[in-house]
Amino acid sequence: MKLSHVIESQQFTLPMLTELFQRAEQMERIVRRGGTQDYNHKIMASLFYEPSTRTRFSFESAMLRLGGKVISTESASTFSSVSLGETLEDTIRVVDDYADVIVLRHNEVGGAQRAAAVSSVSVINAGEGKGGGQHPTQALLDLYTIYKELHKLDGLKVAMVGNLADGRTVRSLSYLLGKFERVKIYFVAPPSLQMKSDLLNHLSEHNVWYTLETDLKQVLPEVDVVYVTRIERERFTGTDADFLSLMRRYFFDQATMQLLPQRVIVMHPLPRSSEIDPDVDKDNRAAYFRQAQNGVVIRMALLTWVLES
Amino acid sequence: MKLSHVIESQQFTLPMLTELFQRAEQMERIVRRGGTQDYNHKIMASLFYEPSTRTRFSFESAMLRLGGKVISTESASTFSSVSLGETLEDTIRVVDDYADVIVLRHNEVGGAQRAAAVSSVSVINAGEGKGGGQHPTQALLDLYTIYKELHKLDGLKVAMVGNLADGRTVRSLSYLLGKFERVKIYFVAPPSLQMKSDLLNHLSEHNVWYTLETDLKQVLPEVDVVYVTRIERERFTGTDADFLSLMRRYFFDQATMQLLPQRVIVMHPLPRSSEIDPDVDKDNRAAYFRQAQNGVVIRMALLTWVLES
Amino acid sequence: MKLSHVIESQQFTLPMLTELFQRAEQMERIVRRGGTQDYNHKIMASLFYEPSTRTRFSFESAMLRLGGKVISTESASTFSSVSLGETLEDTIRVVDDYADVIVLRHNEVGGAQRAAAVSSVSVINAGEGKGGGQHPTQALLDLYTIYKELHKLDGLKVAMVGNLADGRTVRSLSYLLGKFERVKIYFVAPPSLQMKSDLLNHLSEHNVWYTLETDLKQVLPEVDVVYVTRIERERFTGTDADFLSLMRRYFFDQATMQLLPQRVIVMHPLPRSSEIDPDVDKDNRAAYFRQAQNGVVIRMALLTWVLES
Incomplete structure (x- = not known):
């Protein structure tokens, strides 16, 4: 099975959940033996529009245990050109050149879906919106x-x-x-x-x-x-x-x-x-x-x- | 040709621009084949006195595609000892021990030149000042x-x-x-x-x-x-x-x-x-x-x- | 000799200081020859409740020179779930799953000791409190x-x-x-x-x-x-x-x-x-x-x- 983006929990069918859990069990073995360097040519961008140190650390630790690399912003809405009025779509179309996967925490419901629609690399929703959003x-x-x-x-x-x-x-x-x-x-x-x-x-x-x-x-x-x-x-x-x-x-x-x-x-x-x-x-x-x-x-x-x- | 620091666009002669573009074309081939690990013993410091997630991500992605490592601050003027009155020169003389190259975005025109004057490692100007500054x-x-x-x-x-x-x-x-x-x-x-x-x-x-x-x-x-x-x-x-x-x-x-x-x-x-x-x-x-x-x-x-x- | 945590300078006996200085001299040789990749399966978490770019950069540069990886927050007290009332102990019990060593700068005297008491990985005190605290x-x-x-x-x-x-x-x-x-x-x-x-x-x-x-x-x-x-x-x-x-x-x-x-x-x-x-x-x-x-x-x-x- 292919997995292009991770946007909402509903997208996961039972066979996909089975595959995910098998992969997770394999990752437990990899972590126990000290991680792998297999992904040392891959870059993950942590693009957090609102801070969540815990979720960010969890994703970054995961990428590093795989041997991958990370570029990261703790508070994209304060720090980036968002304050200059740039749309999420424009930001994604630039960041997708800098990374092989984008982990996005956006402050609006639907942000991850909008990002995935324009991104040339995979987008993973790391939580969005407040009450009504998803955190798959x-x-x-x-x-x-x-x-x-x-x-x-x-x-x-x-x-x-x-x-x-x-x-x-x-x-x-x-x-x-x-x-x-x-x-x-x-x-x-x-x-x-x-x-x-x-x-x-x-x-x-x-x-x-x-x-x-x-x-x-x-x-x-x-x-x-x-x-x-x-x-x-x-x-x-x-x-x-x-x-x-x-x-x-x-x-x-x-x-x-x-x-x-x-x-x-x-x-x-x-x-x-x-x-x-x-x-x-x-x-x-x-x-x-x-x-x-x-x-x-x-x-x-x-x-x-x-x-x- | 040698390149010690990147301070302003005027410093690049026509032969230097030719060499730069040849190097860039080689980098396109390296990126296409998934990057290199050649620089895995080198550290780049991103020292941004004003935030610019885009430029910072671009530099950090570049360093990581080369196999290099990054230490990074999103907003040095808020977070560092700048608030305690430390001069840029003193900051650079400490940071140049922590990294092999310093990427500096400074809020004042002339900041990159001042940094290069005291740094024991190369300084790259990642934009400085507002209207009158350079962004080579x-x-x-x-x-x-x-x-x-x-x-x-x-x-x-x-x-x-x-x-x-x-x-x-x-x-x-x-x-x-x-x-x-x-x-x-x-x-x-x-x-x-x-x-x-x-x-x-x-x-x-x-x-x-x-x-x-x-x-x-x-x-x-x-x-x-x-x-x-x-x-x-x-x-x-x-x-x-x-x-x-x-x-x-x-x-x-x-x-x-x-x-x-x-x-x-x-x-x-x-x-x-x-x-x-x-x-x-x-x-x-x-x-x-x-x-x-x-x-x-x-x-x-x-x-x-x-x-x- | 074993070293579980670095909490205060008093904990170092004369034999430990001798061992530390011997290790430091060995590290000088390693840095001179361009660092090592020996620790490329290890992750250090920089958990700074108050900003200190200098100390953070120094630790992160040290970890990267060893080949290790870093997850980092510049200002945990603003950004993390601390603002939601989470105790330091709870934060540490989560972060210790994400890293192999935690470098902690906490705003209260005794923070490093409290962290070490619950952490499953080593804690290093990177400065705590103001006047009365330690910075071993x-x-x-x-x-x-x-x-x-x-x-x-x-x-x-x-x-x-x-x-x-x-x-x-x-x-x-x-x-x-x-x-x-x-x-x-x-x-x-x-x-x-x-x-x-x-x-x-x-x-x-x-x-x-x-x-x-x-x-x-x-x-x-x-x-x-x-x-x-x-x-x-x-x-x-x-x-x-x-x-x-x-x-x-x-x-x-x-x-x-x-x-x-x-x-x-x-x-x-x-x-x-x-x-x-x-x-x-x-x-x-x-x-x-x-x-x-x-x-x-x-x-x-x-x-x-x-x-x-």
């Missing part, structure tokens, strides 16, 4: 984490918890999960932060089972995976007291973990704020740092794939 | 683009269009063009944005033919090359209505292109604002993206030259 | 400079001059000097900027001879090394006239140099402001640019050491 490589590493930790994807029961209305990662992951058989998704959030109807409609159309819940404790004993996300104070319109009570209802500490069956994993796209107590980190079911680690091999897999296409 | 590598890639596209430089007729009073690239290119035989330069701009007298005097002293024009349409049928530059609203002191009428007179769209002979090329240093309609991009005479592409091989050629000197 | 690699390169220039460390007489109250480098170097035999330290500063009592107590406890002085001219004929530091206007609470008179009393120009014996060296951590006249640079006793140069080999030595531990 995060969704792919999330899915890979579930696959690695639980060895199954069909029949999976997943709770998505926190601010789902603005959650880019939760949206992208839901699209991917919907491709598998008999998946059940529990969206657990206060009504004002619940998952938006466009994604729920998408799930309905594809016959994916879901439910909207507010009570975390009731859902916990039912699921295989709990995917926790940040609830930011500024996204919540209630009073400070309401916010604190909300945080308390969705807070993960050792007491919450006791409600979880033994085989369940807790995931989080990071960075976390105060929604998970650091005491939980030692619990082997806390998978979020292993999840971040999977980002490097998934991105290595995607880079090798687009660079040979 | 841009001028060299502009000249190389004309040479590649039209296969001649003697007898060339070139229209320079836009804000010529503040145009760093136009100045550097004019110096270079003046070295060739029977060149004619048409400076096309509203009187308030016309080319400054110091450069016109330089051309007169070197017996280079030039004319000052305001009417673009009259000049277009006469020339081999049209070099378009940005007219920034804030540089123009007239009313908004005057500015719009000005933009309209110097605007390139498909109608303007119909006034151009078939063999003529349209160049632009980029980024463009609204002075060229994107519809023009598909016209094969639109050479500006090919021009940007030539930046990498010209910079590879300069880097190999100073690194062996 | 600066102190190590300072000590190496004295060793290289004067071929002795026991029995050394060192004058520390300038703003000693806020001087991170002076503190770290004093700790190191105190490990040698019969060392004498002359702290030369106006009373309001004198060395703080905690460090003086440390020296007393370790039986290190020191004296507090205000008159630079009296001390100069006595010592082997003069270590000059910046006096920043904003750190000095007196009037402008008082500040000027102060600067004049501690100013190094050719007249001051005539008071110095021939074998003495003048050091400065750089960047300098106006405390040393540039005319002094030509004097062979001015060792500050050679000192900066030693930073690369000391950091190469430390990197090879932690990477093999």
Whole structure:
């Protein structure tokens, strides 16, 4: 199979996901033996219109482990000719001469698609827009984490918890999960932060089972995976007291973990704020740092794939 | 021939330009076969006192295609000890221990010359100052683009269009063009944005033919090359209505292109604002993206030259 | 000997300093022959919470001379998820998957120690906090400079001059000097900027001879090394006239140099402001640019050491 660009999680079919995970497993072996120099003639451009040190580092580490090279900007919107009114299309048509693959984080939904339309090299979407945009490589590493930790994807029961209305990662992951058989998704959030109807409609159309819940404790004993996300104070319109009570209802500490069956994993796209107590980190079911680690091999897999296409 | 530093376009004699273009053609072959690792023991420092992602990426891509390594700062004036009052000379005397070549974009005219005076390694001027400064590598890639596209430089007729009073690239290119035989330069701009007298005097002293024009349409049928530059609203002191009428007179769209002979090329240093309609991009005479592409091989050629000197 | 992390200068015992200097001398030979590719499978993360282009470049140049690779952020506190409230510990637990060694400049005293406590890879402190923090690699390169220039460390007489109250480098170097035999330290500063009592107590406890002085001219004929530091206007609470008179009393120009014996060296951590006249640079006793140069080999030595531990 060929992979020209990585724009949104929906583009990945089941056979493509199978190939991606096989490639990722091969990358784990390559990383264990100290990386490779096979791509030392390839250049990746990190073109970040908004800063994200974590995602940028993950991609750059992936490219360097492959032996490749990197040119990088931390904040293209401040630093580049964007401030002189240059369009994204013009920027891409210049940068595609400088690199063999462009990793783009753009501030507008649809930016990666626009870039791919004019680029002579592959474009990988490293997150775009705010609430409504996609972050497909995060969704792919999330899915890979579930696959690695639980060895199954069909029949999976997943709770998505926190601010789902603005959650880019939760949206992208839901699209991917919907491709598998008999998946059940529990969206657990206060009504004002619940998952938006466009994604729920998408799930309905594809016959994916879901439910909207507010009570975390009731859902916990039912699921295989709990995917926790940040609830930011500024996204919540209630009073400070309401916010604190909300945080308390969705807070993960050792007491919450006791409600979880033994085989369940807790995931989080990071960075976390105060929604998970650091005491939980030692619990082997806390998978979020292993999840971040999977980002490097998934991105290595995607880079090798687009660079040979 | 030796090349110690690249400071201003005037320093390049005709034999040097010939050698540069031969080196650039060799670099095109190297890039086509995937770059080289020959310079993997060399380090280039990108020292940018003002941000220019495009120029920085072009230099860094050039160094990486050669197998070399890069240390880089996007905005030295904010981030470095410049804010503690360190002189450029002191900074250079430290950075020259960290790298084998320094690519400098300085905010003051004369910065590259001052840096070269104290540096133990080669300094390449990546643009300096605002209106009056030089940007020699841009001028060299502009000249190389004309040479590649039209296969001649003697007898060339070139229209320079836009804000010529503040145009760093136009100045550097004019110096270079003046070295060739029977060149004619048409400076096309509203009187308030016309080319400054110091450069016109330089051309007169070197017996280079030039004319000052305001009417673009009259000049277009006469020339081999049209070099378009940005007219920034804030540089123009007239009313908004005057500015719009000005933009309209110097605007390139498909109608303007119909006034151009078939063999003529349209160049632009980029980024463009609204002075060229994107519809023009598909016209094969639109050479500006090919021009940007030539930046990498010209910079590879300069880097190999100073690194062996 | 093993070296897991580089946190503070006190951690280096005399045998460790001997090993470090032997490694640094070997690195000088490696740099002279054009570096090595031995570490081309290793990645260093530059994680700078406050900008320091000089120190960052020095570390990155060191890693690249070893053949290694670098991922880098110039200003982690602005750009990363720090602004979303992420703890340093969480950031490190993610970044340690992306790199084989983390070079950390943190804005709080104790940051490097906290990072080392959770990191799965080595952490090197590249300066932390303001006045009270440590900058151990600066102190190590300072000590190496004295060793290289004067071929002795026991029995050394060192004058520390300038703003000693806020001087991170002076503190770290004093700790190191105190490990040698019969060392004498002359702290030369106006009373309001004198060395703080905690460090003086440390020296007393370790039986290190020191004296507090205000008159630079009296001390100069006595010592082997003069270590000059910046006096920043904003750190000095007196009037402008008082500040000027102060600067004049501690100013190094050719007249001051005539008071110095021939074998003495003048050091400065750089960047300098106006405390040393540039005319002094030509004097062979001015060792500050050679000192900066030693930073690369000391950091190469430390990197090879932690990477093999």
